[in-house]
Amino acid sequence: MPKLTDDELGDLLRETFADHEHLADHLPEATKRRRIAPVLLAAAAVLAVLAGALYGVGRVGAADPAPPAATPTPTRTASDDALIWTASIETLLRSVKPGSGAWRSVIVLEQSDDGTNHPPKGPPISADQQEMMTYLVRRIAPLQFRGHLLPAPPTCQDNRVGVVMIADVVDKGDHVEARASLFHDCNHASNATYRVEHRGPSWVVTGTVSTSSANW
Structure with missing residues (x-):
């Protein structure tokens, strides 16, 4: 043009x-x-x-962008509970050193109706959970599982054997709490309730709710 x-x-x-x-x-x-x-x-x-x-x-007809949907809190699985127990057991074992050398063995018991104000633990730890926990704690101590039994204190002949008693995981919304007790060195007991949070692919102890110790 x-x-x-x-x-x-x-x-x-x-x-x-x-x-x-x-x-x-x-x-x-x-x-x-x-x-x-x-x-x-x-x-x-x-x-x-x-x-x-x-x-x-x-x-015309253009709708305002919808607000992003809230990310739902994932449902805790059996593997999650195993990781939470592992985190609490590791933290407790690291806080208490056996009387001589490293831990030779740690027996894991589930909370029993022992006459205290702590309710008995619910469903038993499964074989898969035991295998996962044993693998993850292997660098600190070999684990053995005994089920629902009242703990017997380690013998004085071998104070490198500990007994850990764990209870159910308690959901607190944005975190969980896990209670563990460790019987060691013939006549000592160390108890702790930990705050455990989901971080990435695992669970991590981020705080201590309460601790106590006793001798008998």
Whole structure:
């Protein structure tokens, strides 16, 4: 298409927008102050109206973005409970050193109805959970599982044998609590309730709720 001269462009605008000069009344004041031919003002007004109409069409039916859905708290599994018990047992064993050398063996018992205010533990630790816990704690002590039995203190002939008693995991909303007791060195008992939180793929002790110790 040949390039139009200024006069030819003016004639084209007049022919196109001659019927829309009344729209010039709706232009901003800054535009009206300029000395522009009415037909050119009409052209600008039509373009402004068209632009507004296209914007409105683009907005029709456009819904505001929905807020992101809250991430549901994952349901704790049997593997999670094994990791929580492992974290509490590891923390307790690291806090108590056996009388001589490293732990030779640690017997794991489940909380029994021992006449105290601690309720008995629920479902027993499964074979899969035992295997996972034994593997994870192997660098600290070999674990043995004895089920629901009242703990007997280690003999004085070998005070490197400990007895750990664990209870059910208690859900506290954004974290859980795990209680463990360790009987060691013939006549000592160390008890702790730990705050355990889900961090990445595992569970980590992030605080101590309570501790106590006793001799008999």
